[in-house]
Amino acid sequence: DAKTTQPPSMDCAEGRAANLPCNHSTISGNEYVYWYRQIHSQGPQYIIHGLKNNETNEMASLIITEDRKSSTLILPHATLRDTAVYYCIVSKTGANNLFFGTGTRLTVIP
Amino acid sequence: DAGVTQSPTHLIKTRGQHVTLRCSPISGHKSVSWYQQVLGQGPQFIFQYYEKEERGRGNFPDRFSARQFPNYSSELNVNALLLGDSALYLCASSLGPDSTDTQYFGPGTRLTVL
Numbered sequence: 001d002a003k004t005t006q007p008p009s010m011d012c013a014e015g016r017a018a019n020l021p022c023n024h025s026t027i028s029g030n031e032y033v034y035w036y037r038q039i040h041s042q043g044p045q046y047i048i049h050g051l052k053n054n055e056t057n058e059m060a061s062l063i064i065t066e067d068r069k070s071s072t073l074i075l076p077h078a079t080l081r082d083t084a085v086y087y088c089i090v091s092k093t094g095a096n097n098l099f100f101g102t103g104t105r106l107t108v109i110p
Numbered sequence: 111d112a113g114v115t116q117s118p119t120h121l122i123k124t125r126g127q128h129v130t131l132r133c134s135p136i137s138g139h140k141s142v143s144w145y146q147q148v149l150g151q152g153p154q155f156i157f158q159y160y161e162k163e164e165r166g167r168g169n170f171p172d173r174f175s176a177r178q179f180p181n182y183s184s185e186l187n188v189n190a191l192l193l194g195d196s197a198l199y200l201c202a203s204s205l206g207p208d209s210t211d212t213q214y215f216g217p218g219t220r221l222t223v224l
Contacts, residue, residue, distance in 0.1 A: 034212065043114070043200050043215030044153065087152060096207055097143065097166050100152030 004088045009105045012082075018075040020104050022088030025069045031092050033064060035073045037084040038103070044087065047073065078108045112137070114203050114216035122222045123191050131186040131219045135203030141165070142184040143213060144176055145200040153200055159184055160207045188221075196223045 005023040012018040024033065034049040048055055048062045050071075055062045061074040075082055087103040115134045123129050135142050141160040145153035158166040159178035178184045182203075188195055198220050202213035 041198070041218075041220075043202075043217050046212040046214065049212065085152075093208055097155035097158055097168060098153075098213065099155070100145075102152055 003099070004090055004101055006086075006088050006101065006104045008102065009107070011107050011109055012075075012078045014080060014108050014110050015077055018073075018078040018082065018106055018108070020073040020075075020086050020088075020106065021070065022073070023070045024088070024090045027068050027090050031090045033062065033068075033071050034089040034091060034098070035060070035062065036087045036089065036098075036100070037082075038087070039081075039084045044100070047086075078106075080108050080110065082106065083108045114201055114214055116199075116201050116216040116219050118219060119217065120220045120222075122224065124224050125191055125193060127191050128187065128189045129191060129221060131188075131199050131201075131221070133184045133186070133201030133203075133216060135182050135184070135201075136214055139203035139205055139214075140182050141204045141207045142178055142182065143202045143204070144184070144186045145202065145215075146170070147198040147200060147218070148194075149197070156186070158207060165207045191223045193223050196221060 035047040036044040038044045048060050050062045064071045085103040085105050087100045089098050117132045143158040144156040147153040155168040157176045162178045173189045176186045198218040200218045202215045204213045205211050
């Protein structure tokens, strides 16, 4: 599975949009982009995933570039409860072993 | 619906002992995976089981073993514990191993080896 590169940390003001970038320049055609987050000492929580098209659900939006070499997770209105480590993962299947990397620590500031 | 459950929540062992961690998947999920998360790092894949068969193994020594039962619950066993085995052990379940469906994680078992 392709590896990803994420900034180690980001801050976001409460109520503003949080935009978390991820580079995955070696992604192959049949690999999906998955996003998980992990709030302190809890199990990772699935957020969203996509292949080519932009995706949106009740938690977030996922924007994937046309060449699929990078993506951005958008939390439209960040709250303090969104403070967590966010992991971008590229995988052929979300149900198999996932390589988490070190993620981006997002801190939402009041 | 109940999510993935794990037991115990916390465990303290000494070097050389063995430990058994347990996981119950979401109802209807037949695949269970185990991950180890050392402090400050992301989770690292240990095993995946599907229909009681091992489907994948990460880069862990033979001291680590697992099994899956007919009801799809799973156990992770670690023998001859080392200090470096101290970690959060996470269990995740999914419908099947080849699905684009996601994995759903339990709260984890915090293992401390003294």
